[in-house]
Amino acid sequence: MRDETDNGNPRSTARIFGHPIHPMLIPFPVAFFIGAFVTDIIYAQTAYLMWQYFSIWLITAGLIMGGLAAVFGFIDYFGNRRIRALRPATPHMLLNLLAMILSLVNAFVHSRDGWQAVVPTGIILSGIVVLILLVSAWLGGSMVYRHGAAVVE
Numbered sequence: 001m002r003d004e005t006d007n008g009n010p011r012s013t014a015r016i017f018g019h020p021i022h023p024m025l026i027p028f029p030v031a032f033f034i035g036a037f038v039t040d041i042i043y044a045q046t047a048y049l050m051w052q053y054f055s056i057w058l059i060t061a062g063l064i065m066g067g068l069a070a071v072f073g074f075i076d077y078f079g080n081r082r083i084r085a086l087r088p089a090t091p092h093m094l095l096n097l098l099a100m101i102l103s104l105v106n107a108f109v110h111s112r113d114g115w116q117a118v119v120p121t122g123i124i125l126s127g128i129v130v131l132i133l134l135v136s137a138w139l140g141g142s143m144v145y146r147h148g149a150a151v152v153e
Contacts (some may be wrong), residue, residue, distance in 0.1 A: 001029055002152035009148035010086065013079030014072040022076055026140070030133055032062030033103060037126035043118050053128070057108040059103055066100050068146050087146050088139035095136035 014018030019032035043051035073093065076083055083089055106125040110117050143149040 010080055010082035012076050012083075012149070014075040020072075020076065022072040023140075025065060025072060026137075029062040029066035029069060030137065032058045032065060033034070033044070033099070033126070033133060036062065037123070037135070038128045040118050040123040040126045043124075044123055047115065049094050052110070052114075055118065055122070057068055059107045059110060059126075063100065063103055065106060066096075070096065070100065083140070083143075084147055086143050086149060088142045088147075089149075092136055092139040092143065093130050095130065095139070099132045099136065102129050 012022065014021045020050060036055045039051045039054040039058060042048075045056065046081055059112060073096065077093055078084070106129065109122045109125060
């Protein structure tokens with residue numbers, strides 16, 4: 001079995017059976033936060049409270065899974081100076097932190113009653129988080145596909 005350092009790529013510190021954990025967890029909070037934005041839009045169009053409830057549950061699930069992904073992201077970032085040295089690594093981490101902070105604020109906004117919980121502040125925060133995640137995902141993909149972070153050849 002070849003070690004990841006054989007190909008010269010920066011290796012992930014947090015791994016299970018040789019697979020990096022952080023990239024395995026990232027799709028979950030991304031899907032939850034995008035789902036919350038979609039349910040916010042539907043709520044703004046219909047005013048059915050069910051959609052507001054869906055939004056707060058999706059934001060909460062996104063915060064839980066995002067927090068878990070962040071733990072393993074920090075382990076990779078601080079555990080390997082070669083990953084920290086990658087140009088996209090620090091902006092990727094900072095954008096993810098910003099998305100999590102805004103999502104926490106958004107959870108408190110969504111905890112209000114009725115229309116004010118979503119329109120306009122909640123939907124704006126959800127939209128900003130989705131935009132931040134798009135940029136962050138681009139940077140994360142760049143680290144993998146351009147710089148070979150955690151890739152075994």
